[in-house]
Amino acid sequence: MATAPAQTDSPTDCGAARPEARHWEWQYLDLMRRIWEQGDERADRTGVGTRSVFGAEIRFDLSGGRMPLLSTKRVYWKTATREMLWFLTGDTNIRELCAQGVEIWTDWPLDRYRRETGTEISRADFSKRIVEDAAFAQQWGDLGPVYGKQWVDWPVYEPAGDGLFRQRPWGVNQVAEVVESLKANPGSRRHIIEGWNVAELNAMALPPCHKTYQFHVAGNRLSGLLYQRSCDLGLGFAFNAWSAALLVRMLADQTGLEPGELVWVGGDVHLYLNHAPLVEEQLARTPSGDARLNILRRPDSIFGYRIEDFEVTGYAPQAHIAAPVAV
Template sequence: MGRGEKAYLDLCNHILTNGTKRDDRTDTGTYSVFGHQMRFNLEDGFPLLTTKRVPFRLVASELLWFIKGDTNIRYLLENNNNIWNEWAFKNWIESDEYKGPNMDDFGNRIQVDPEFNKIYEEQMEIFKKNILEDDVFAEKYGDLGSVYGKQWRAWKTSQNEVIDQLKEVIDSIRHNPNSRRHIVSAWNPEDIPTMALPPCHTLFQFYVADGKLSCQLYQRSADVFLGVPFNIASYALLTHLIAHETGLKVGEFVHTMGDAHIYSNHIEQVKTQMERDIRQLPQLLLNENKRSIFDFELTDFELKGYDPHPTIKAPIAV
């Protein structure tokens, strides 16, 4: 029990002990190592961390957003998912149409200035309301550009054709399981300038053996405290869904990282988490009446036996 979660906690300890202190794009600062791999046996249980609560509903709704090929945060907000808000909000406050209070460097200012944090939250609520209620505003400021969903479902070629990578990889797994080309890439160099955030989880590959489906993710940039627990659960869920559709059992999720880092303002939270004991992993149940991953909705997932330690809050670096 907990071998995968122990590997995660070992990574946290490795970074705190051996990581290099580095500046970063967000001006927050990180402790970082380069090149790390963790393995999760999905037959042991669903790898949702137990040393802190990870909100499965947010993981699942974000994954469904990717699967739908959507790039606008309206769907996420409709499902009470706020994890991409800051990047879309940044587009609005940097536009000529924004007339509100100065929001420069809001990601860092909200951590040290309670009064500014109140103003920020007011502006964020205005922004979210506009996304949900104003179609024109949502189209202009809710869209994050050619991020994950676009690349997974509608990769545009130089011949102006469109490739549905996700659909093709499912067909490949079903009809040519021994192929070494079960790959989906989110890293499209031509589209990087149009993305709110270039993809951190850049490429994933599937592998079929002994009637089991395994998945390996390469993640160029890994926010170990906030992002990685989501990434583990998201790709584990994706593996379950595709195994379900193709009539396979689940095998392993292999998580390979480039720059694995802990932000300098997450250190105490990480230490708190490392002091906690690992608990029994939950079990994932899928709606057996749904076969195609493109038909699944949030109500088609059930997580049984999830009894984690409490949530540990930390600021997100934008």
């Protein structure tokens, strides 16, 4: 499969192509610049405010082990990988993540705890208590039926008589069904994993942003498309792109297919107004490197991967850029 044409685009602010213009990351930086300079300034749920565009696409060639790791700032790919493996368990409590030092979901339960108890507690102390106190974690650490719950246990209701319905003890495992459909019917247009369960949105700490995944087989190559309804381009995209590509890679590994292409599609793609230092610093940097992912072991099931099964080479990012998370 040839490298996606979009990866050869030169930066929008430059009339002639530069030697480094072929790097896929220019797509990301061009989108960042367009949002920051031309985006619609909007009030948002967090109260911080954003600049936003509606509808964007980035394409990335996954052949040869290539992965969409941003090089203009450090991306903690192991943290994103631990999150993806956690999604695949169907767990919705942050306790297991906190025990691994992954704090990307802690702010939402922490915010609820502070609101409802009036207690000022640091994130570090809250996370420590979540790990050490099972009862506390059960009360305060659950996020509701977010991503993993929908992916591997989408609720099913059956008639119970007298016009009533009851929830079946087991739900639909969309991930397992996609693995089987890729093997049995690769030409299907129904290889989909959906997170947007309308009936349960209000019970979730945060409705799914990366909501719909679709997979496509051409020849012996597996490609994936992620539709993301809402994307924080400054912070969230780096994890979202890595995780989507990782899911394609794991599915390809399980089905005997070669990795093809990741197509990322964003709905409301935005930058927070308080991220000006991040945006300015990142736009001043030049992409470089060629990160590759090796999968060191093929477990019997897509649910059997461990963090030590993944190795990244060729990744030499520039320094991390800190920015606040809008909750």
